Amino acid sequence: MRVFSGLCATILALAPVPFARADITVDAGPDQIILFPGPATLEAIVTGLSPLDYWVADGDDQYENMIMKYHSVNGLSQSGPLRDWDQAISYPWPSDIVRINETIFGIDTLRRCLWVLNDDVTGDVTQIGPISGWQRLSCLAYDSNNDILYAGDFNADRLLRVNRQTGQFTPVMTLPFGDIRGLAFNPATGLLYASDMTNHNLYSINPADQQVTMLWHLPSPPDSGYDELDFYRGKLYGAWQADYFSTPLVTQLRHIDLATGVENDIGPPIVESASHSLMINSMPEEMQWTMASGPGSVTFSSPNTEQTEATFSSPGIYALELTVFAESGNVSDVVIVHVTEFVDCNENGRNDAQDIADGVSRDCDADGVPDECGAAWTDVELFVATMLSASPGPALICLYDQNDDGVLDGDDVQGFLARL
CATH class of the missing domain: 2.120.10.80 (Kelch-type beta propeller)
Structure with missing residues (x-):
């Protein structure tokens, strides 16, 4: 799974990783950011299925x-x-x-x-x-x-x-x-x-x-x-x-x-x-895509195959689970799909969420808005600055690197976690 930058990405990275029971493994594929309503193209990899x-x-x-x-x-x-x-x-x-x-x-x-x-x-x-x-x-x-x-x-x-x-x-x-x-x-x-x-x-x-x-x-x-x-x-x-x-x-x-x-x-x-x-x-074990969590509903074009398309009823963060039903016990994996509405505050013709995910824009205050757009400070920014305790004040977390690891404090969520 791809790990997103910023505080929200830390939450997404907690999604389950592929695991195997018996000889079957399931990888639901890389996490994605797509525009509402989709579809998201899901390309899972399942190995170890019984032969026909x-x-x-x-x-x-x-x-x-x-x-x-x-x-x-x-x-x-x-x-x-x-x-x-x-x-x-x-x-x-x-x-x-x-x-x-x-x-x-x-x-x-x-x-x-x-x-x-x-x-x-x-x-x-x-x-x-x-x-x-x-x-x-x-x-x-x-x-x-x-x-x-x-x-x-x-x-x-x-x-x-x-x-x-x-x-x-x-x-x-x-x-x-x-x-x-x-x-x-x-x-x-x-x-x-x-x-x-x-x-x-x-x-x-x-x-x-x-x-x-x-x-x-x-x-x-x-x-x-x-x-x-x-x-x-x-x-x-x-x-x-x-x-x-x-x-x-x-x-x-x-x-x-x-x-x-x-x-x-x-x-x-x-x-x-x-x-x-x-x-x-x-006979090969059967499999099924389902929505594990999300703010709306999901429609799968082929819910019983590894490759399918998912369409969403509303924007938000969805956890989609592929489960293989094996006699020794079910085997599953989850992919996170961030369904966003098109917002382009920096007017570069790209979705802001994709800019941040691809590194085109920075979001050191982790508010989901490219830093160049000058968004107002939020509770999330204050939380990050306070917890890092690395800079003189919230407004400077994008200028200082208190632990000298080469990453500015506002981007250094992983560095902060390593110090806990």
């Missing part, structure tokens, strides 16, 4: 039958093709994967079975139990509250319960909608959430009382839509397929706001990949 890391399946063309692993730092890699230990059996339609503790379970639509991923590099898997009689197993969701693994069948329109030891699928309920493709469990609500490829709707499902509620319509072009869903940190995400018959296939990760139904792209699209599976491993 998620898996989808299966690949297309040269990546057929593979798990596609996207990492925002390391890029795109593949696991597979998915086969059993002796390479005799392939799993051509890995329609979903889910992590339970340290084990990754998968389901294959064409093989009609549950499997466990043994090696996330080679794609070695082990099938659990026999081939199922359910013809179109399509999705998995793990109820971590009750230790239950669910699956869906988009041909029979059934919600199924899965035995992880035997690979058996037991019907729970018939769904009032067809073509279920996405399924995810939200521990916060205790509900399952599902998407269908026919009507492109999002539903909540309560297996206990078999109540199904249509929440939002998620419009998609023909042959497009959500093939899988997953919750991460209480938020819902989906793997959206642009066009099942396009070449190459393209999958886009999206956030679906449960409160509004609004969809937003997350990260870049993955080319040559279907959206049959979705497992999110990590």
Whole structure:
């Protein structure tokens, strides 16, 4: 942060400095002086955020039958093709994967079975139990509250319960909608959430009382839509397929706001990949700009990004805080913005406050007015002169250097503080 000259600058310099909790650091940027009403351009720097890391399946063309692993730092890699230990059996339609503790379970639509991923590099898997009689197993969701693994069948329109030891699928309920493709469990609500490829709707499902509620319509072009869903940190995400018959296939990760139904792209699209599976491993922490203090209100153009613009309702000194919401605890930093009205007492075409901040004008009596304007003495000037006790009288603090440090007494607030 830049330190301003004068007594007011001493107050501003007391604003919090960047600090880190865990491996995240936040620097809200340099302090600023701007003209009312702004905007102030805020350019924070945040380091140590978690990467965007998620898996989808299966690949297309040269990546057929593979798990596609996207990492925002390391890029795109593949696991597979998915086969059993002796390479005799392939799993051509890995329609979903889910992590339970340290084990990754998968389901294959064409093989009609549950499997466990043994090696996330080679794609070695082990099938659990026999081939199922359910013809179109399509999705998995793990109820971590009750230790239950669910699956869906988009041909029979059934919600199924899965035995992880035997690979058996037991019907729970018939769904009032067809073509279920996405399924995810939200521990916060205790509900399952599902998407269908026919009507492109999002539903909540309560297996206990078999109540199904249509929440939002998620419009998609023909042959497009959500093939899988997953919750991460209480938020819902989906793997959206642009066009099942396009070449190459393209999958886009999206956030679906449960409160509004609004969809937003997350990260870049993955080319040559279907959206049959979705497992999110990590997501960058969210952040937000807020006003910590100030005489009026502040409007941020992009309150959830590092770079934003702030517009103010009235002049004054504002403390603006950027907070990153980390699992280990929030991390924040504050930038001070001095919003001034245009005053040009020395008639040089510049704002007086900027003249003082840039050193174009001196303000040794710390009254916020360039000394050449000859402003009347104020209580602030008297306070500075009295506390410094360095000159014969207030009118001479701009002429004497009592402690011989090369700084006139009126400018020597830091020198005074050093003598306390």
